[in-house]
Amino acid sequence: MKTLGIHxxxxxxxxxxxxxxxxxxxxxxxGYGLIEFPRLDPSRFxxxxxxxxxxxxxxxxxxxxxxxxxxxxxxxxxDSVKRGEQVxxxxxxxTRDLGGEKLGGIIFSAHTKYFRMPTKKGWQNSVDVMARVxxxxxxxxxxxNLEVVNRFESNLINTTAQGxxxxxxxxxxxxxxxxxxxxxxxxxxxxxxxxxxxxKKLGYFHIGENYRGYLGTGNIDFPxxxxxxxxxxxxxxxxxxxxxxxxVDEDLSITCGIWRDTWVDNVEVARLAKAFIxxxxxxARRKAQITRSA
Numbered sequence: 001m002k003t004l005g006i007h008x009x010x011x012x013x014x015x016x017x018x019x020x021x022x023x024x025x026x027x028x029x030x031g032y033g034l035i036e037f038p039r040l041d042p043s044r045f046x047x048x049x050x051x052x053x054x055x056x057x058x059x060x061x062x063x064x065x066x067x068x069x070x071x072x073x074x075x076x077x078x079d080s081v082k083r084g085e086q087v088x089x090x091x092x093x094x095t096r097d098l099g100g101e102k103l104g105g106i107i108f109s110a111h112t113k114y115f116r117m118p119t120k121k122g123w124q125n126s127v128d129v130m131a132r133v134x135x136x137x138x139x140x141x142x143x144x145n146l147e148v149v150n151r152f153e154s155n156l157i158n159t160t161a162q163g164x165x166x167x168x169x170x171x172x173x174x175x176x177x178x179x180x181x182x183x184x185x186x187x188x189x190x191x192x193x194x195x196x197x198x199x200k201k202l203g204y205f206h207i208g209e210n211y212r213g214y215l216g217t218g219n220i221d222f223p224x225x226x227x228x229x230x231x232x233x234x235x236x237x238x239x240x241x242x243x244x245x246x247x248v249d250e251d252l253s254i255t256c257g258i259w260r261d262t263w264v265d266n267v268e269v270a271r272l273a274k275a276f277i278x279x280x281x282x283x284a285r286r287k288a289q290i291t292r293s294a
Contacts (some may be wrong), residue, residue, distance in 0.1 A: 106154050
């Protein structure tokens with residue numbers, strides 16, 4: 001793990017300068033080295049200001065997003081695909097201007113519950129757009145990281161294997177996987193095995209409990225996850241993600257089904273998450289070292 005991050009929705013559902021300032025201040029105060037911001041609307045804040053504040057707090061940044069329905073690059077509608085490509089290009093520019101190196105999330109389809117199977121044409125549209133955007137993003141120093149999400153949030157990529165097939169189809173060396181324990185717990189038959197399958201194509205990693213709450217209180221086998229990450233030699237960003245109706249973004253709550261409090265004290269959930277992840281990594285490293293020296 002290179003840097004431990006936290007999703008800004010632990011702190012705020014808003015994107016005003018005041019909201020962003022508070023999220024950065026709290027993240028830095030707890031010792032996080034990175035903050036993840038969802039798709040940012042530059043009309044709501046000053047990009048140069050935010051870049052300067054991130055630098056002031058010594059925080060790295062990752063930008064994530066989900067494509068809106070009218071900008072779905074996996075659509076068969078040419079206008080929607082064109083709009084989606086522009087949305088991605090704009091997001092790459094914001095990421096670059098903030099000093100970020102990774103754009104992640106559901107960037108290959110709309111972030112929604114689909115009511116049909118993906119089509120071959122739609123899949124190819126998505127692949128073609130991603131290949132073009134990834135090439136331009138490479139020039140901006142930004143990698144594209146596909147968040148593999150559960151069946152209720154996309155119909156295109158739900159497993160690591162599907163994500164790897166998509167990456168291969170793009171032919172790009174600037175497209176990676178963004179995996180998440182919450183989604184993997186639903187879709188993968190074996191989360192540690194799926195992580196190892198991703199291997200060097202794992203570009204970004206979310207840690208979240210199966211019910212989005214306090215880490216270690218659900219049914220995800222986190223020791224096995226940490227063991228797999230250490231065995232893989234994964235040395236990149238790891239971010240804690242947790243949602244509760246205590247801190248709500250209306251659009252996300254509808255899309256992700258956030259209908260109850262999974263916690264009420266965001267400082268406590270963030271503090272405990274940091275300790276949990278660091279301890280889990282330390283234990284996995286100790287076990288690996290003992291195994292190697294035995």
